[in-house]
Amino acid sequence: MTTPDSPTPRPAPLVEVANLKTYFPVNEGVLSRTVGHVHAVDDISFHIGHSEVVGLVGESGSGKTTVGRSLVRLNRATAGSIRFEGQELTGLSDREFQPYRRKMQIIFQDPFASLDPRKRVDAIIGEALSIHRLGRRSERRGRIAELLRLVGLPEDAMARFPHEFSGGQRQRIGIARALAVEPRFVIADEPVSALDVSVQAQIVNLIQDLQSELGLSLLFIAHDLGVIEHLCDRTIVMYLGRIMEVAPTKRLYSAPRHPYTRALLSAAPSLDRNAAHEKQVLEGEVPSPINPPSGCVFRTRCPYAIKDCAEIVPPAIAVEPDHVSACIRTELFQ
Amino acid sequence: MSVTGEPSEAPPVLSIEGLRTHFETDRGNVRSVDGVDLSIRRGETLAIVGESGSGKSVTSLSIMRLIGQPGRIAGGSMIFAGDGGALDLATATETQMRRLWGNQIGMIFQEPMTSLNPVQRAGDQIAEAIMLHQNKGRAAAREAAVAMLRRVGIPAPERRARDYPHQMSGGMRQRVMIAMALCCRPKLLIADEPTTALDVTIQAQILKLMKELQEEIGMAVLFITHDLAVVAEVADKVAVMYAGRIVESGDVDTVFAHPRHPYTKALLESVPRPGHGMIDEKGRRRLHAIQGTVPNLLRLPPGCSFAPRCGYAIEACRAGVPSLMPTDSEAHRARCIRWEVV
Numbered sequence: 001m002t003t004p005d006s007p008t009p010r011p012a013p014l015v016e017v018a019n020l021k022t023y024f025p026v027n028e029g030v031l032s033r034t035v036g037h038v039h040a041v042d043d044i045s046f047h048i049g050h051s052e053v054v055g056l057v058g059e060s061g062s063g064k065t066t067v068g069r070s071l072v073r074l075n076r077a078t079a080g081s082i083r084f085e086g087q088e089l090t091g092l093s094d095r096e097f098q099p100y101r102r103k104m105q106i107i108f109q110d111p112f113a114s115l116d117p118r119k120r121v122d123a124i125i126g127e128a129l130s131i132h133r134l135g136r137r138s139e140r141r142g143r144i145a146e147l148l149r150l151v152g153l154p155e156d157a158m159a160r161f162p163h164e165f166s167g168g169q170r171q172r173i174g175i176a177r178a179l180a181v182e183p184r185f186v187i188a189d190e191p192v193s194a195l196d197v198s199v200q201a202q203i204v205n206l207i208q209d210l211q212s213e214l215g216l217s218l219l220f221i222a223h224d225l226g227v228i229e230h231l232c233d234r235t236i237v238m239y240l241g242r243i244m245e246v247a248p249t250k251r252l253y254s255a256p257r258h259p260y261t262r263a264l265l266s267a268a269p270s271l272d273r274n275a276a277h278e279k280q281v282l283e284g285e286v287p288s289p290i291n292p293p294s295g296c297v298f299r300t301r302c303p304y305a306i307k308d309c310a311e312i313v314p315p316a317i318a319v320e321p322d323h324v325s326a327c328i329r330t331e332l333f334q
Numbered sequence: 335m336s337v338t339g340e341p342s343e344a345p346p347v348l349s350i351e352g353l354r355t356h357f358e359t360d361r362g363n364v365r366s367v368d369g370v371d372l373s374i375r376r377g378e379t380l381a382i383v384g385e386s387g388s389g390k391s392v393t394s395l396s397i398m399r400l401i402g403q404p405g406r407i408a409g410g411s412m413i414f415a416g417d418g419g420a421l422d423l424a425t426a427t428e429t430q431m432r433r434l435w436g437n438q439i440g441m442i443f444q445e446p447m448t449s450l451n452p453v454q455r456a457g458d459q460i461a462e463a464i465m466l467h468q469n470k471g472r473a474a475a476r477e478a479a480v481a482m483l484r485r486v487g488i489p490a491p492e493r494r495a496r497d498y499p500h501q502m503s504g505g506m507r508q509r510v511m512i513a514m515a516l517c518c519r520p521k522l523l524i525a526d527e528p529t530t531a532l533d534v535t536i537q538a539q540i541l542k543l544m545k546e547l548q549e550e551i552g553m554a555v556l557f558i559t560h561d562l563a564v565v566a567e568v569a570d571k572v573a574v575m576y577a578g579r580i581v582e583s584g585d586v587d588t589v590f591a592h593p594r595h596p597y598t599k600a601l602l603e604s605v606p607r608p609g610h611g612m613i614d615e616k617g618r619r620r621l622h623a624i625q626g627t628v629p630n631l632l633r634l635p636p637g638c639s640f641a642p643r644c645g646y647a648i649e650a651c652r653a654g655v656p657s658l659m660p661t662d663s664e665a666h667r668a669r670c671i672r673w674e675v676v
Contacts (some may be wrong), residue, residue, distance in 0.1 A: 059533035166627040196385040197560060198643075201604035201623035208618065223534065230606035230619065253608070267538035269563035271605060273587060281542050282535045285503055 012086055013047035014185060014217045015071070020044050020080035022070045026290055036290045040066040042241035043080070045316065048185070053211060053218045055232030055249060057225060057264070061286050062238040064221045068187040071219070072104050073097060084185070102132045105178035109190035111170030115162040121148075121173055122158040128180040147176040152206060168199035172206065179210065185217045192227065204231060225268045229253055237261045240297040241289055243316065247323040257325040257333050260298045296327070304329055345415055346373040347522050347554040348397070352410035353424070355396045359404060364631045366392040366405070368578035371658070374522070379548070379555040381565040381586070384575035387628050390558045393575070394526045397423060397556070398441060399431050414439070416521065437467040440515030444527035446507035450499040456510045457483065457495025460517050467518045482513040486543060505536040512543065519551050526558040541568055562605055566590060574598045577629055577639035580658055584666035594661040594668035594676050596644045600624045638670070646672050
């Protein structure tokens, strides 16, 4: 892209996603014929910088989890490009992809389901080390102890089983496992939504500490707008497989440009009792991702939809520097 | 929100005193609800808020008498001012309860899929409740069911009444639950985490609908939730539960603006919101986290259950369980001997 005489470009982002599509076949009947596809992620592009914390917010069916899983190849992308440190990943064989599995780690939502109940904590964390052949066996014990310390667990946690821990502590183990292989990039998929309110803040603070100490790039996937606002530099809003808006978090929350972002922010319950009266309640429900609406996928619920919205798939329009909105009605909410 | 013109000192629809619900397990007697006092008036919304193990759901199940083995109501009274006169739900017979369920007391649960009958059409389930309690014939009940489905915002209700629950989305199923709970215009609605499984835009729809129907029917609503923001949105009064006991209660405005129990204060501070939290030495905004975890009910600490996690705790806190004492006013109560410094 860059030519020798072009002005110095910004440093290349760590993760660069272009026109990513992840579809799942829908099979029916005794012969399991494919009768359609779930458009879980449908033509999205974004980037994540070095040590940047990017939030990904959306409701169920928005495709936010599939985005994270496609990046680490837990789901195979149907089309599009995923670049990591400049390297195109989509064409790589599983063996060629292996080193990138180490550089990109995922923290899952449910700390009760994501840890093997039959394994002790040292085996859970040690497994990641041995798969990637990190450190000699004799050194691994010390490394595991160090990781446990890093996530705020005592060293003797090593010899215990997952069921002996509370939800918050299990999530700490999940984080230690993800960090064991020294990733550059971590995807946190709803890491606090299964936890008690009083414990959520501990884990959010821990993730924040580790991100800045280790200089990690972080994709933080959540439906909770409050946590995203607290933690993220930039935020991506998804709806029905597509990106609606991307902006620096402060800007997105204070001056959202896409009607969906505005509705989402307005629908979130607030501790502020006076805010309740200005609520904009969206009509209807999220359409099926098997047959998404033509044009803009949000138009069926959008109070601002016009005739063109059914015909034009809105491109990502730069409404401000570093702020894009996929809405053709750019005159709104200026 | 309270119904206008209703004298605020009207007798409560439900008045609970000293409710204790215990579970006899192999590892010991779990006191899930350990001396809860609550009262709720017509048109009023009372929220019980708490984390897992706080006893909020066991309280609601106790009111409905849906506590199964090895649980039992070990003490206390729950006086319900029904149409047929006052009745103590703690000692009511199953026949008496059956007359109340789905009639004078409506219920909505978190996951409608488990509380709707999966092999019966949505409209028939509602019609059945109407036939049972309102003495209507099948045709009239069907008609009323469709009208109720329309009222809760289900599009094409005549057609949807013939759907089975699995053919509906989560939001639709919750609307069916609401239609069923409210078809007999109950005096009391118990809503246990009714929007927790729903997306925020659907949650906003359901909360708005519940509020409209409450104003129409004038029922009292007992709202169980873990979400403080939802409490702020829907409730007039709040009771905060921790480890089986109410630790603070009062008007939502008062309790949220001037919490007097360290747990309530800490919970409110742990919710991320702009302009709150503290700034650390690196200039980052940090959340106020509560240290430790919710205690195991089998191994409760001596004295105040929150003391081990509390920044205000002193030696006296471990000496005995504090009472739910009046603070700034008679109505705003906190179970904390140090409420004045909180």
